[in-house]
Amino acid sequence: MADLLFCEPTELYNILNQVSKLSRLAEPNYLCLLDVRSKRQYEESHVITALRVKKELDAFQPYPVEILPGRVYLGKVSQACNAKMHKDLKIKAHVNISMETTPYFVGNADKLLHIKLEDTPDSFLFTYFRHICHFIELHLRLHSVILVFSTRGISRSVAAVVALLMHYNEETLKRSWAHVKKCKTNMRPNRALVAQLLEWEKVLHGQYLTDISEPIY
Known part of the structure; x- marks a missing residue:
């Protein structure tokens, strides 16, 4: 069973910004995120920027x-x-x-x-x-x-x-x-x-x- 790790939004932002593809369940480095903030906090956080950027024209340009x-x-x-x-x-x-x-x-x-x-x-x-x-x-x-x-x-x-x-x-x-x-x-x-x-x-x-x-x- 994988370890449960806690991290700050900054650390998560940097992790998401340095991967070229999303992990899959079958991969050993699969990342499951459990966000304990409120929906408003999540929507206002810059962490979501790292996810959104992959869906836009500059998908290969991380922040x-x-x-x-x-x-x-x-x-x-x-x-x-x-x-x-x-x-x-x-x-x-x-x-x-x-x-x-x-x-x-x-x-x-x-x-x-x-x-x-x-x-x-x-x-x-x-x-x-x-x-x-x-x-x-x-x-x-x-x-x-x-x-x-x-x-x-x-x-x-x-x-x-x-x-x-x-x-x-x-x-x-x-x-x-x-x-x-x-x-x-x-x-x-x-x-x-x-x-x-x-x-x-x-x-x-x-x-x-x-x-x-x-x-x-």
């Missing part, structure tokens, strides 16, 4: 994953250009870590932080970590919703949100990495970015606390 509930999302350029996603998630600011541009917040330095950086071993995101954290934390204080993204949403933007969590929650690289990994299972920051996150850990905590030689990194 950004949720890093901080209703506050910080992690995604890719194509999602950052999607008007419906902006409306559904109430996105009010962007952190763009890519060479691409988007049609939103152009020329508005208060709502757009654009770091033009390639995803290469010699790209140095470390010098921007503090600026990224301050930009996002300012918008969090203003109760704005922020989307952090890069070209594919698996390397540069992931490093940025890991750095944010390390600063915002005063956590180690290991704990922040685990949180983002749980939200986005296909995250793959390049090795140079992982090393830069370790240096960020030393800045925040005064010493290296995470062993990045472990296979999970």
